[in-house]
Amino acid sequence: MKLLQEIKERAQQNPQRIVLPEGTEPRTLEAANSVLRDKVAKLILIGNPAEINRLAEEKGYTYIKEATIVDPENNPNLEKYATLLAELRKSKGMTIEEATRLAKDPLYLACLMIKSGDADGELAGAQNTTGNVLRPALQIVKTKPGMTCVSGAMMLFTKTPQYGEDGLLMVADVAVMPNPTAEELAQIAVATGETMRAIANKEPRIAMLSFSTKGSAKHEMVDKVVVATKMAQEKAPDMMIEGELQADGLQTFTDLLLENNVSYRAMQLANPRLPTTRLAPGTPYCAPPAYSRRLCPRGSRSYAMGVGESLDTLVETEGLSPALLLAANPTLAPGDFVPGRVICLP
Numbered sequence: 001m002k003l004l005q006e007i008k009e010r011a012q013q014n015p016q017r018i019v020l021p022e023g024t025e026p027r028t029l030e031a032a033n034s035v036l037r038d039k040v041a042k043l044i045l046i047g048n049p050a051e052i053n054r055l056a057e058e059k060g061y062t063y064i065k066e067a068t069i070v071d072p073e074n075n076p077n078l079e080k081y082a083t084l085l086a087e088l089r090k091s092k093g094m095t096i097e098e099a100t101r102l103a104k105d106p107l108y109l110a111c112l113m114i115k116s117g118d119a120d121g122e123l124a125g126a127q128n129t130t131g132n133v134l135r136p137a138l139q140i141v142k143t144k145p146g147m148t149c150v151s152g153a154m155m156l157f158t159k160t161p162q163y164g165e166d167g168l169l170m171v172a173d174v175a176v177m178p179n180p181t182a183e184e185l186a187q188i189a190v191a192t193g194e195t196m197r198a199i200a201n202k203e204p205r206i207a208m209l210s211f212s213t214k215g216s217a218k219h220e221m222v223d224k225v226v227v228a229t230k231m232a233q234e235k236a237p238d239m240m241i242e243g244e245l246q247a248d249g250l251q252t253f254t255d256l257l258l259e260n261n262v263s264y265r266a267m268q269l270a271n272p273r274l275p276t277t278r279l280a281p282g283t284p285y286c287a288p289p290a291y292s293r294r295l296c297p298r299g300s301r302s303y304a305m306g307v308g309e310s311l312d313t314l315v316e317t318e319g320l321s322p323a324l325l326l327a328a329n330p331t332l333a334p335g336d337f338v339p340g341r342v343i344c345l346p
């Protein structure tokens with residue numbers, strides 16, 4: 001949970017404007033009060049101002065007065081947002097009348113505020129279904145350039161440090177795509193890896209899961225994950241991506257691959273008798289030689305950056321020049337040498 005504190009501190013350094021379309025929902029209001037008290041974000045509450053103020057007063061939420069309240073029924077920007085929506089959905093046959101009606105819907109209004117640059121992000125779903133929250137975002141905010149598929153990831157904080165990164169796992173996609181194609185699966189994998197880097201500041205080790213480990217089962221759903229794994233590896237050659245693999249409740253071959261950052265083939269060569277699915281706790285195994293690690297070429301050493309380390313400290317401790325380190329890690333810029341990142345030492 002230290003990570004949550006870190007995220008909070010990062011947010012406090014650069015508070016964003018977050019719009020909450022469910023401005024009168026009790027849990028939302030309580031959370032909003034804490035966020036404003038801790039100066040984690042600047043908040044915009046959508047809802048009837050008299051009702052929001054009454055609820056806040058009843059509960060003693062004194063910080064709510066620092067929020068901007070937008071009344072969807074009496075919004076001076078209604079025409080601006082309706083025109084924008086009609087323009088965005090013109091090809092879908094949306095009329096200005098329909099756009100005006102939708103621009104009063106808090107979920108649409110929140111996305112229109114983001115699209116117009118009047119807010120930086122949105123949080124909703126306490127009162128509305130995931131589908132209803134997502135639809136306007138997909139229609140209005142859309143994806144970042146180069147991406148066609150929005151996905152959702154969940155962070156699981158487990159009490160078992162052997163899992164993931166000191167007990168932290170990220171699972172995706174758990175919210176948006178009911179049945180992704182191979183291309184979409186690949187995008188989801190890479191986007192989730194980027195989320196791990198951006199939010200947790202950890203180097204992702206991605207397992208593309210299926211009900212098969214390297215051909216142990218045959219099915220069209222397995223084939224899709226095989227193709228997706230290849231696509232994801234091509235999209236992000238600097239990320240550790242392995243598949244197709246089975247997940248399991250106990251220590252598995254999958255865990256070993258990810259822990260050691262090696263390919264399936266290298267692990268199998270080093271451990272020809274090791275079962276490739278579930279392992280009994282405490283099963284001994286040989287770590288494949290360093291050169292077989294996924295990220296680094298033969299002859300170089302993988303190195304996981306430690307806390308407090310940077311390109312500069314590495315230059316000092318390893319006695320290598322910055323130019324040499326950058327040449328050995330062509331996909332990394334100097335600022336990318338952050339704790340958790342696996343780099344190659346020439």
Ligand code: ACO
Pocket residue numbers: 092130131132134135138139143148149150151174175176177178
């Ligand atoms: N990424 C980018 N755009 C998308 C995506 C996506 N993943 N999915 C749909 N779109 C776009 C479409 O291209 C379309 O754009 P357009 O209108 O500009 O052409 C628009 O969104 C609407 O697409 P439809 O397929 O017509 O949308 P529909 O409303 O049927 O479904 C939705 C989209 C809401 C995301 C649907 O896939 C869905 O309900 N997903 C599951 C949500 C859910 O229930 N999750 C579990 C909840 S539990 C939890 O979250 C913890």
